[in-house]
Amino acid sequence: MPQAWNQALVRIASAKDPNALPTDDRVLFYDDRTITIYDKFAKAQYHFLVLPRIPFKLANGRDKGNPAQAPPALSAANGKLTLGSTSSNVVPASHLRNISALMTSPYVVEVLAAVREASDRVLDHIRDDMQRKHGVTWSIERAFHAVSSMEHLHLHVTSMDLVSDRLKHKKHYLSFVPTVDFAQRLDDVDKMVAEGRQALPKSERAYENLLKGPLTSHHTGQRFKFFSELKAHLESHWRHTVLAQGETGPETHAESTASKRAASIGAEEHSTSRRKVESHQPESTSGPNATESDTDEEPALPLR
């Protein structure tokens, strides 16, 4: 079968039992209508994908929200379903191909709500892990790529350090930064849908061209000529501006990692002195000092 690679998310989203998926699919958690997986080629310290499941079952009763986009009424004789179309109780998979298809769907509000709900849990998970490992949290974006080569709809939940070995190309960087319109934030898509828009504002071509734009830091606005320089800047910013905030906390870093980790196991109360770093400070120019960073991840845990 040619081009199986772009069907990978369809396969995962179609899993009847997410626990039975191959282990390298790396499920974080799931619920009735969504599955969240680790991105196989994470472009940041934290990078997850939230997928609506196939089939995506509609809630019973009426649809809330958009009356202008109400699902087509069933023409049922005597209250019984006629015709061979099995169940009209699910969102057709074709509506879930990508964000553009979803925006034309009568079920867009319900799908987005389910994805949002799951992504809220992902945010909690990420922030807890940031706090536990580094004693600090930093910004996370939720966005759809305006154009995607992977088939099934997926919401990226990505920490904005963008520090990763798998961030290898300019287009990778530009596709995630909130300062470039290629990443369509969940909040913005919700707004467009609420306004009745059924398509993104720009053409596919226009979005793809955004990935050829200049290399500008989303932290400082600084321009870079070479991708390697931007990479060094991202690493430096993360280590010296973001993570440094976590080291000035109540604990000194002498036994920080081990003790923090031990203290937070099975405990729910590490929310007390949480710091947030929102960085728009220009940093003093720092030479490229790249070090290797490995994140040891925790095991996947199914919901319920």
Add this chain to the structure above:
DNA sequence: GTTCTAGAAC
């Protein structure tokens, strides 16, 4: 989507 290769271009 990724990896690899090649040649052109800066």
Add this chain to the structure above:
DNA sequence: GTTCTAGAAC
């Protein structure tokens, strides 16, 4: 030297 573009990949 690096970046960019293009094509192939069973």
